[in-house]
Amino acid sequence: MSIEVEDLWKIYKNRVEALRGISFSVNSGEVFSLLGPNGAGKTTTVKILSCVLKPTKGKVSVLGFNIPEMCNEVRKIVGIVPQEFQGFSDLTVEDNIKYFSSLYDKKSDIDELIDILDLKKYVKTKFKQLSGGYKRRVAIACALAGDPKIVYLDEPTVGLDPKSRRNLWDIVRDLKRSGITVLLTTHYLDEAEILSDKVAVIYDGRIVRIGTPKELMSEFNKSNLEEAYLALMESLGEQ
Numbered sequence: 001m002s003i004e005v006e007d008l009w010k011i012y013k014n015r016v017e018a019l020r021g022i023s024f025s026v027n028s029g030e031v032f033s034l035l036g037p038n039g040a041g042k043t044t045t046v047k048i049l050s051c052v053l054k055p056t057k058g059k060v061s062v063l064g065f066n067i068p069e070m071c072n073e074v075r076k077i078v079g080i081v082p083q084e085f086q087g088f089s090d091l092t093v094e095d096n097i098k099y100f101s102s103l104y105d106k107k108s109d110i111d112e113l114i115d116i117l118d119l120k121k122y123v124k125t126k127f128k129q130l131s132g133g134y135k136r137r138v139a140i141a142c143a144l145a146g147d148p149k150i151v152y153l154d155e156p157t158v159g160l161d162p163k164s165r166r167n168l169w170d171i172v173r174d175l176k177r178s179g180i181t182v183l184l185t186t187h188y189l190d191e192a193e194i195l196s197d198k199v200a201v202i203y204d205g206r207i208v209r210i211g212t213p214k215e216l217m218s219e220f221n222k223s224n225l226e227e228a229y230l231a232l233m234e235s236l237g238e239q
């Protein structure tokens with residue numbers, strides 16, 4: 001098992017109950033997507049799993065390392081691609097990747113990363129001069145620099161043109177093929193349907209459905225995940 005979450009609660013200082021006892025597990029090499037409306041608790045979950053936030057209550061472990069006690073270990077095996085990746089704007093693509101690589105004991109081969117993410121023609125380009133899609137690729141390369149076992153992708157295709165989106169889907173498939181566990185948050189249900197082995201729908205801090213996209217689609221008798229998701233939201237009284 002790659003990720004295990006049991007009865008996880010997060011209550012922020014202002015008493016907002018962002019997570020109210022969620023439980024799920026992710027197998028190694030799976031693509032697992034967290035879905036749900038704005039404010040449901042997806043980012044809070046990812047932040048806890050990446051040791052940015054402490055859980056209020058509950059058991060969380062990543063490849064057997066408990067959070068928050070073993071966060072030093074967790075940070076070594078998890079790569080994070082945040083929504084707003086801040087690369088070093090005046091450094092080249094290559095130097096950005098090299099910098100992130102220098103943070104880890106265990107490293108990926110930088111030339112291989114550049115190759116996988118199709119960044120060869122931009123290695124000497126400054127980060128600030130890249131388009132959004134290529135910045136996203138650099139973000140992924142940097143997240144992979146420490147040869148992680150698990151990668152978190154937070155809404156990775158926002159703002160990308162259709163072709164770049166498809167390219168990113170291919171990258172996710174490549175990660176999966178190489179045995180990396182991928183945790184994805186997305187509002188694009190076509191993306192979740194195509195890429196995910198399993199999805200969890202979070203609503204108001206609780207997981208209201210968990211299963212394969214097909215299971216959710218057949219429960220609501222819909223031919224795609226977006227329609228099934230919308231039917232689920234309607235059944236929950238969401239406008």
Ligand SMILES: Nc1ncnc2c1ncn2[C@@H]1O[C@H](COP(=O)(O)OP(=O)(O)OP(=O)(O)O)[C@@H](O)[C@H]1O
Pocket residue numbers: 012013014016017018036037038039040041042043044045
């Ligand atoms: N630092 C914080 N302090 C207080 N409340 C917070 C904080 N961060 C998030 N929240 C609240 O926690 C709840 C869950 O937020 P979260 O960002 O996890 O949702 P999300 O599912 O990622 O939403 P989105 O799809 O909009 O990114 C929301 O009610 C949000 O307002």
